[in-house]
Amino acid sequence: MSSTETRADLIVVGAGPAGASAALAAHRAGLAVVLIDEAGRPGGQVWRAPAAGVAIPEALRTQDDRDGAELRAAVAASGLRFVGDARVWSVTGRFRVDAATEAGTEAFVAPRLVAATGAHERVVPFPGWTLPGVIGLAAATVLLKSEAMLPGRRTVVAGCGPLLAAVAAKIVAGGGTVSGLVDLAGPADWLAVAPRLARRPRLLRQGLGWMIRIGLARVPVHFRHAVVAAEGGEAVEQVVIAPVDAEGAPVAGTRHRIAADALAVGHGLLAGAEIPRLLRASLRFEAEAGGWIPVLDTAGRTSIAGLYAAGDGAGIAGAAGALLSGRLAGLAAARDAGALAEGAFAAARDRILAERHAVEAFAGAVRRLMRPRRGLVDAIAPETVVCRCEDVTRAEIDAAVMAGAREVNQLKHFTRCGMGPCQGRFCGDTAAELVARHVGSREAAGVWTARPPLRPVPLDTLLGDFDYADIPVPKPAPL
Amino acid sequence: MTPVPSRERYDLAVVGGGVHGATVALFCARAGLRTILFERGSLCREASGVNAGTLTMQMTRVALIPYALQAHAMWASAPEWLGHDVGVVVCDGLSLAFTEGEAELLTYRAGKRREAGAPIDLVGPARALEIEPGLSERVLVAGHCKVDGFANAYLTGLAYRAALIEAGVTLCEQVPVAGAVPDGGGYELDTAAGTVRARRLVLAGGVWLEEMAAWLGLRLPIKVLINQLAVTERIAPVMRTVVGIASGLLSLKQYPHGTVVIGGGWQGRGDRVQGGVELVPDSLIGNMRLACHAIPALRRSRLARAWAGLEAETRDALPAAGPIPGFPDAWICGSVHSGYTSGPFIAKRLADRILERGEPDPLFPIDRLLAPEAGAAPSAPVAEAPLS
Ligand SMILES: Cc1cc2nc3c(=O)[nH]c(=O)nc-3n(C[C@H](O)[C@H](O)[C@H](O)COP(=O)(O)OP(=O)(O)OC[C@H]3O[C@@H](n4cnc5c(N)ncnc54)[C@H](O)[C@@H]3O)c2cc1C
Numbered sequence: 001m002s003s004t005e006t007r008a009d010l011i012v013v014g015a016g017p018a019g020a021s022a023a024l025a026a027h028r029a030g031l032a033v034v035l036i037d038e039a040g041r042p043g044g045q046v047w048r049a050p051a052a053g054v055a056i057p058e059a060l061r062t063q064d065d066r067d068g069a070e071l072r073a074a075v076a077a078s079g080l081r082f083v084g085d086a087r088v089w090s091v092t093g094r095f096r097v098d099a100a101t102e103a104g105t106e107a108f109v110a111p112r113l114v115a116a117t118g119a120h121e122r123v124v125p126f127p128g129w130t131l132p133g134v135i136g137l138a139a140a141t142v143l144l145k146s147e148a149m150l151p152g153r154r155t156v157v158a159g160c161g162p163l164l165a166a167v168a169a170k171i172v173a174g175g176g177t178v179s180g181l182v183d184l185a186g187p188a189d190w191l192a193v194a195p196r197l198a199r200r201p202r203l204l205r206q207g208l209g210w211m212i213r214i215g216l217a218r219v220p221v222h223f224r225h226a227v228v229a230a231e232g233g234e235a236v237e238q239v240v241i242a243p244v245d246a247e248g249a250p251v252a253g254t255r256h257r258i259a260a261d262a263l264a265v266g267h268g269l270l271a272g273a274e275i276p277r278l279l280r281a282s283l284r285f286e287a288e289a290g291g292w293i294p295v296l297d298t299a300g301r302t303s304i305a306g307l308y309a310a311g312d313g314a315g316i317a318g319a320a321g322a323l324l325s326g327r328l329a330g331l332a333a334a335r336d337a338g339a340l341a342e343g344a345f346a347a348a349r350d351r352i353l354a355e356r357h358a359v360e361a362f363a364g365a366v367r368r369l370m371r372p373r374r375g376l377v378d379a380i381a382p383e384t385v386v387c388r389c390e391d392v393t394r395a396e397i398d399a400a401v402m403a404g405a406r407e408v409n410q411l412k413h414f415t416r417c418g419m420g421p422c423q424g425r426f427c428g429d430t431a432a433e434l435v436a437r438h439v440g441s442r443e444a445a446g447v448w449t450a451r452p453p454l455r456p457v458p459l460d461t462l463l464g465d466f467d468y469a470d471i472p473v474p475k476p477a478p479l
Numbered sequence: 480m481t482p483v484p485s486r487e488r489y490d491l492a493v494v495g496g497g498v499h500g501a502t503v504a505l506f507c508a509r510a511g512l513r514t515i516l517f518e519r520g521s522l523c524r525e526a527s528g529v530n531a532g533t534l535t536m537q538m539t540r541v542a543l544i545p546y547a548l549q550a551h552a553m554w555a556s557a558p559e560w561l562g563h564d565v566g567v568v569v570c571d572g573l574s575l576a577f578t579e580g581e582a583e584l585l586t587y588r589a590g591k592r593r594e595a596g597a598p599i600d601l602v603g604p605a606r607a608l609e610i611e612p613g614l615s616e617r618v619l620v621a622g623h624c625k626v627d628g629f630a631n632a633y634l635t636g637l638a639y640r641a642a643l644i645e646a647g648v649t650l651c652e653q654v655p656v657a658g659a660v661p662d663g664g665g666y667e668l669d670t671a672a673g674t675v676r677a678r679r680l681v682l683a684g685g686v687w688l689e690e691m692a693a694w695l696g697l698r699l700p701i702k703v704l705i706n707q708l709a710v711t712e713r714i715a716p717v718m719r720t721v722v723g724i725a726s727g728l729l730s731l732k733q734y735p736h737g738t739v740v741i742g743g744g745w746q747g748r749g750d751r752v753q754g755g756v757e758l759v760p761d762s763l764i765g766n767m768r769l770a771c772h773a774i775p776a777l778r779r780s781r782l783a784r785a786w787a788g789l790e791a792e793t794r795d796a797l798p799a800a801g802p803i804p805g806f807p808d809a810w811i812c813g814s815v816h817s818g819y820t821s822g823p824f825i826a827k828r829l830a831d832r833i834l835e836r837g838e839p840d841p842l843f844p845i846d847r848l849l850a851p852e853a854g855a856a857p858s859a860p861v862a863e864a865p866l867s
């Protein structure tokens with residue numbers, strides 16, 4: 001029954017800036033490369049391609065769209081094998097990658113693997129965050145880029161980091177109304193990182209462009225504010241915001257109610273290190289870099305021979321950082337496969353590391369703005385749902401800790417928190433923070449054990465057509 | 480917080496906090512023994528917390544049926560004796576045959592189990608469909624047992640933890656034991672929380688019993704099975720019974736919250752040092768195909784999670800439960816096939832022995848399993864262990 005296996009020298013999972021550049025670099029060095037993504041075309045989050053049949057009007061096209069088109073052209077011209085619309089659900093051995101496609105499941109085998117699966121969004125729960133109409137800030141960028149669709153007619157954009165301005169500006173450009181921009185940071189926080197942002201003039205200009213657009217549209221901007229509730233019957237109708245301190249904890253001051261039919265909210269990004277976690281590579285916790293990230297050498301090698309990690313999945317560093325770390329991981333794979341001489345590799349590596357050093361200041365500033373804020377977590381009300389798949393509230397998490405759960409996997413058994421289809425991708429960071437409050441540190445609170453599938457997949461897709469006789473039933477258990 | 484073990488000698492030390500160790504500790508403590516329980520990790524987070532929770536006679540070894548029946552009754556009344564809910568649902572169970580070969584196997588096995596006391600009838604496809612409307616129409620014959628059901632295995636630790644604390648057990652989680660040796664007055668344990676002494680000793684280490692027996696210089700070979708399980712997202716009801724297959728390689732049921740757990744002992748990769756390292760995709764798919772062949776509506780659900788856990792098996796696949804030969808006041812309890820089902824009762828009987836209560840049950844002494852010294856002739860495996 002075993003699925004057909006495609007062999008290669010290198011498998012790259014994730015075709016964002018990191019994965020695509022890893023694949024291109026390794027392919028150019030002579031490796032047979034398979035690049036896999038659940039999206040239909042390369043581009044990842046930042047350079048996401050519009051969905052089939054969606055045309056982005058020329059006036060709305062940005063530098064990101066042009067960079068994405070360039071990346072897609074480079075992959076297409078290279079001759080490396082790109083497998084799109086393929087959701088990687090299992091990674092085993094050293095290494096077999098199983099992907100679910102429309103046609104069924106397909107297996108790929110290679111001695112080397114680059115994990116470049118990007119980031120996912122952190123949303124710290126507040127009352128009403130599960131109402132229809134409330135979406136992630138990053139998810140809003142996906143909607144805008146790939147479907148050219150507005151989140152709502154009147155949207156509140158809230159949270160932290162540059163995605164705030166990016167989303168608000170795109171909504172305005174698309175003809176929507178932003179009825180409030182709610183930023184956890186204050187003008188002073190932005191000023192503090194401004195010199196580091198200025199190290200990437202093009203991106204700084206892009207950011208200023210967004211701000212001008214937002215200013216011209218007279219979007220009310222609320223600095224040092226947080227969403228404390230989304231209210232509504234069937235869907236969000238209004239958003240309540242309150243002034244906060246530097247750590248995101250609500251402070252005394254006027255609460256505003258903003259009428260809206262959509263709320264795009266995000267509190268930073270979490271590194272998507274599922275593959276290194278699944279393969280039991282060494283991890284370390286670094287809050288600003290996106291939580292639990294793989295321990296890497298300078299070229300992106302994990303603690304497991306043949307496994308490399310790059311891009312936001314190895315620590316949040318933005319598109320430019322992802323591009324460089326991906327290229328480096330691809331070259332390291334080529335080097336380790338014997339396709340690249342040590343001298344040539346070392347020279348390329350040193351050049352890339354120097355370039356990375358140059359973009360690091362900017363990335364650090366962005367990480368700073370998107371950093372997790374303690375006060376936001378502390379402010380979660382007891383009755384607020386933290387795990388939306390299994391409806392577990394903060395009170396239930398606290399009670400489980402009181403009942404003796406010392407780490408997140410025990411918490412899972414006590415409450416079902418993290419047991420749903422998202423396997424803790426949405427609640428994991430918050431749940432671990434809450435446990436850490438009692439046990440002292442995130443290291444002590446631990447990390448969910450990674451389980452397949454990496455994404456929920458329909459049984460139908462996994463099973464394909466089969467006859468009963470095809471099922472390799474093992475020999476009967478003893479009587 | 481983990482209590483600091485006392486320097487005074489305990490009446491009983493139990494090593495291993497799975498369902499076996501926890502049950503022995505619970506009943507002994509309730510009977511008045513000053514009991515300490517060591518668990519290297521968290522209570523019931525190995526086999527006893529990650530298993531499929533099936534409480535079934537139709538996968539239980541014949542020699543264990545009498546124990547399993549009593550244990551089933553214990554699970555069904557868990558709130559009464561354990562004091563806490565483990566989400567036990569009692570329902571019908573079906574074991575299916577899809578081919579002539581399976582029908583033969585099923586008929587033979589159901590007969591043997593019925594002789595041992597399990598109330599199993601054979602039913603035709605029409606009756607099977609009445610009992611389980613979600614069933615595939617390709618069933619030739621089915622074993623039907625009204626004493627079946629399942630528990631939420633992941634709640635075991637939470638439930639036992641509260642019960643043990645209420646019973647006054649000194650519960651040491653996250654405290655591994657590195658060795659135990661006789662010291663005249665009983666046993667001296669080398670633990671991560673220092674040296675602890677106890678008059679009596681129970682080793683209940685699941686697949687790690689082999690290491691534990693070695694502390695006393697005994698060689699007790701324990702095979703490690705790496706059982707895979709899969710669970711779907713929550714879906715609308717597609718079944719109401721526990722469904723298995725003649726060969727024993729399927730166990731399937733839907734929980735009240737909507738998820739369906741798919742098991743049957745298909746093997747992943749791992750070992751007792753590293754745990755269940757990884758799942759084998761082909762074997763996962765094989766298991767899910769079998770499940771969807773039995774309950775076709777399952778095909779429409781999404782796979783949410785899959786994992787592997789470690790199950791212990793002795794050379795003859797019968798339990799290691801009874802006194803440790805040559806070591807007074809020391810016992811072993813584990814390696815019970817379908818041990819979640821039978822565990823509480825076997826462990827309770829062992830507690831009765833320790834407490835010298837009631838009719839002594841010989842259980843499944845390990846004399847037969849101890850590997851001979853190098854060079855000696857291997858002893859013949861014992862086919863069926865004595866049962867009182
Ligand atoms: C939802 C979202 C939207 C974002 N939007 C922007 C934006 O508009 N502007 C901006 O500057 N930054 C954005 N970011 C940040 C952005 O992720 C990074 O700056 C940059 O894209 C990182 O590149 P990467 O290659 O590391 O990862 P990504 O670009 O995230 O690429 C990862 C790729 O891996 C694929 N993948 C992941 N798991 C699997 C799997 N199991 N099977 C198959 N494929 C898989 C994904 O489909 C994706 O294409 C966004 C982040 C997120 C999470």
Ligand SMILES: Cc1cc2nc3c(=O)[nH]c(=O)nc-3n(C[C@H](O)[C@H](O)[C@H](O)COP(=O)(O)OP(=O)(O)OC[C@H]3O[C@@H](n4cnc5c(N)ncnc54)[C@H](O)[C@@H]3O)c2cc1C
Nearest residue numbers: 495497498499519527530531533656685788817818819820
């Ligand atoms: C995936 C899977 C599915 C299963 N499905 C079913 C089912 O549906 N129905 C059924 O009846 N049975 C099932 N079983 C079998 C059942 O789970 C086991 O038989 C039973 O749980 C074993 O209990 P135990 O107490 O002997 O072992 P365990 O639960 O493994 O407990 C042993 C404990 O000893 C601890 N330990 C080890 N070494 C040390 C040390 N040095 N110091 C301190 N502590 C130590 C371990 O951490 C562990 O917690 C399944 C098993 C698995 C793995």
